[in-house]
Amino acid sequence: MLDEINNRKKALLEKIKEFRLLDDDFMSKVFEDDYECIELLLHIIMEKSDLKVKEAHTQYTIKNLIGRSVRLDIYAVDTVGKKYNIEVQRVDKGAAAKRARYNSSVMDANSLVPGSDFIDLPETYVIFITEKDIMNGNKAVYHVDRVIKETGKSFDDEAHIIYVNGAYRDETPIGQLMHDFSCKNPNEMYFKILADKTRYFKEDEKGVTAxxxxxxxxxxxxxxxxxxxxxxxxxxxxxxxxxxxxxxxxxxxxxxxxxxxxx
Structure with missing residues (x-):
């Protein structure tokens, strides 16, 4: 019995060593209740170093009483009321266009109270961090917004979809961030705050137990x-x-x- 327990523990420890931030369960734990980590993520992706988060949750479920509910990897609201859903997807179909559309719609449906005006809908961002370059454009980030075909002007509905290419590498902040998301060893990470949290869950006794x-x-x-x-x-x-x-x-x-x- 003792050998079986020790072997099971050894197998779990080996699995933890292989975790990366691209694994959504590990990522959710690293970012759980950590506004500083979430702000770092949004600062780099949104290119807004002054963005401040006032509310954040990981593995956040939004109920839909007459349809399918969704569980968001990270849900955050900034100090000006903009809402963010950040999803990590290793499989391309998990970041399909209609998945982004649905997540966006569910966030909208849960943003207004009865009697409020549609103009009160907050600006929203659905952000997918994908392991591969699913857009095949060799870009770091892809911004998806509605436009009026006939004029080429923005529809300006303030609903945005962003795809971040997890395979992108260079010495810019986004290239370094995607390196860190794919990194198993915290000692090889660029961003100290992410390295420290990763090290905690891989090496600290309490973190490993969790x-x-x-x-x-x-x-x-x-x-x-x-x-x-x-x-x-x-x-x-x-x-x-x-x-x-x-x-x-x-x-x-x-x-x-x-x-x-x-x-």
């Missing part, structure tokens, strides 16, 4: 998701599913009940 808990929760969630799919398929008995996935029979039965609640 990351181990997150990984274990993710593994447990994935196991339950697969077990639920097998329950729906009906190919295995509940006792067999419990055995193969290391769950108790009570946990499997709770999953079975949950599928009827969700359906």
């Amino acid at each position: 990351m181990c808990k997150i990984i274990e929760d993710l593994i447990d969630s994935e196991k339950k998701e697969i077990a639920l799919k097998m329950l729906r398929d009906g190919k295995l008995q509940k006792e067999e599913i419990a055995k193969y996935f290391g769950l108790t029979l009570e946990q499997v039965e709770e999953l079975e009940r949950s599928q009827y609640v969700q359906s």
Whole structure:
């Protein structure tokens, strides 16, 4: 039993060593409750060194009572009321144009209280940091805004979409930032604040313990998701599913009940 525990811990520690800021679960933990880190990110991407954040959340869920809710990697509001959704995506389809459109629309839908005027809608930015250059333009940053085709003028609806090329490298702040997002070793990072937070979750005992808990929760969630799919398929008995996935029979039965609640 002790050997099994030690082997599991060793496997978790090896996994933590491989984490980068491009891994959204790790990124969310590094930026959690850290306005200074989020401001650094926005200063560089927005090219506004005076931007100040007054509210920020990671893994922030916006409910949609009649449609699909969304969970945002980072949600922030600056001191003049502009709203930002920052998403890290390693898979191209996760940063699809309609995903950006939907995130933008859900932020808008939750920005006005009943009776308020549409002119009160805040300026919003949906920002995708992608591992690859999904726009294939060899640019560091791509700005997407609505324009009037016939005149070429801006539609000026103050809804902006930005794609940041995670593969971009040079000695500018954005090139260095994207290097840091891909870096496993905090000692090789350019930005001290990001290096310090990364080092905390990779080397400090408390930080490593927090990351181990997150990984274990993710593994447990994935196991339950697969077990639920097998329950729906009906190919295995509940006792067999419990055995193969290391769950108790009570946990499997709770999953079975949950599928009827969700359906």
